[in-house]
C-alpha cells in the first residue's frame with residue numbers, strides 16, 4: 001500500500017500525492033501551521049499540491065489519482 005499525502009482545500013478539492021520523500025524515501029508529515037508536507041529526515045518541504053519548496057529533494061511528489069471510494 002502506498003502512503004499518501006492528501007489535502008482537501010478550501011474549495012473542497014482533494015489533492016493527493018505519494019507521501020514518500022523523493023530524496024531518500026522517508027515518510028512525509030503534515031505541517032498544519034504551514035500547510036506543507038515536511039520530511040522529518042533531512043528537512044525537504046513540499047506544498048500541499050506536492051511541489052518541492054525546500055531541498056535536499058529536487059523533484060516534486062508524484063501525483064496520485066484517488067478512486068471515489070478512497071475519498072472520505
Ligand code: FES
Nearest residue numbers: 021023024039042
Ligand atoms: S529523505 Fe526526505 S529530505 Fe531526505
